[in-house]
Amino acid sequence: MPPRSTCVESCHPGQSMFVQPEKQVCCYDCVQCSTGRISIQSDAEQCQECPEDKYPNENHNQCLPKKLNYLSYGEPLGAALAFASLFLSTGTAMVMRTFIRHRDTPIVKANNWSITCTLLSSLLICFLCPLLFIGWPGKVTCLLRQMVFGIIFTLAVACILAKTITVVLAFMATKPGNRARSWIGKRPAVLVIIPSSFLQVGICGVWLAMAHPFLELDMHSQRDEILLECNDGSPLMFYLVLGYMGLLAVISFMLAFSARKLPDTFNEAKLITFSMLVFCSVWISFVPTYLSTKGKYMVAVEIFSILASGAGLLGCLFLPKLYIIILRPELNTRKHLVRR
Known part of the structure; x- marks a missing residue:
């Protein structure tokens, strides 16, 4: 057998030849291919890069197709969030049905039926919003989901702000000679809910005109996966939508907190204070986690924040009233409400 002309064994697939400085070409080192590169033959002079939609296996001798990564209904996380969304929306519909059946009772009348109905309707849509975030993201869902979420949640918070103002005005109207009585009724709804909601619609319109969300394939963040996600287009506009919604929540919290010591039979300021505290806590913790x-x-974090904050509003504001309507009907009388 003739002698070998190299100083080392042949390099295996997944490796490339590296000639040692100041030595003969026949003397080389076998170097493992770097990240994202492979070699499929022995004694390869250099490694080849895998296409963007593929990644190298552990031996760096074959390119494997990357998996698509998105929140689907078929996985446990997506199924659990979808179930929670449908469960809470069904619960909201049942609360609305109960309030409609008892709309002539004093406790429902005292809570301004028009604002309460608008708030429950907006919460119902809020709980259905996560269904836009789950499943295969398309161009339409990418355009709609953040806009729908921002506008509907702003409507819900504006309803709570109008309810808080109504509570304060109702107590002020009991004082002799106070003109606040003329403001009680539909005026808070008209002067607070409609302008606040239309301002958020304007912000979302500017967002769509300047840099609307779009579908994006992120092939480089993960080694073996392609992230199929919706790019917000302009992160500044997204946080502006959240910031405006948070501003309304903070104003409502401050008003309700200042009126929390008013007699319970006249208002529900304590319930609004606690609900806004839960709401603000959820969205403050959302930003760093997101x-x-x-x-x-990332999508799951936003869905959880939507469901948690909405459930906080529904539970804090309506469960005490349901308790009186269903379990303690003897307290649902005008005499009890004006007792103090």
């Missing part, structure tokens, strides 16, 4: 995640977990 920024520290990627892919489907």
Whole structure:
């Protein structure tokens, strides 16, 4: 057998030849291919890069197709969030049905039926919003989901702000000679809910005109996955939508907190204070968590925040009233409401 002309064994697939400096070409080192590169033959002079939609296997001798990463209904996380969305929306519909059946009772009348009905309707749509975030993201869903979420949640918070103002005006109207009585009724709804909601619609319209959300394939964040996600287009506009919604919540919280010591039989300021505290806590913790995640977990964080904050509003504002309507009907009388 003739002697080998190299100083080392042949390099295996997944490796490339590296000639040692100041030595003969026949003497070389076998170097493992770097990240994203492969070699499929022995003694390869250099490694080849895998296409963007593929990644190398552990031996760096074959390119494998990347998996699509998005929050789907078929996985446990997506199914659980979808179930929670449908469960809460069904619960909201049942609360609305109960209030409609008892709309002539004193406790429902005292809570301004028009504002209460608008608030329950907006919460119902809020609980259905996560269904736009789950499943295969398309161009239409990418355009709609953040806009619908921002506008509907702003409507809900504006309803609570109008309810808080109504509570304060109702107590002020009991004082002799106070002109607040003329403002009680539909005026808070007209002067607070409609302008606040239309301002958020304007912000979303500017967002669509300047840099609307779009579908994006992120092939580089994960080694073996393609992140199929909706790019917000302009993160500044997204946080502006959240910031405006948070501003309304803070104003409502401050008003309700200042009126929390008013007699309970005249208002529900304590319930509004606690509901706004839950709402603000959820969305304050949302921002750092949202920024520290990627892919489907980023979407899951936003869905969880939507459901948690909406459930906080529904539970804090309406469960005490349901308790009186269903379990303690003897307290649902005008005599009890004006007792103090």
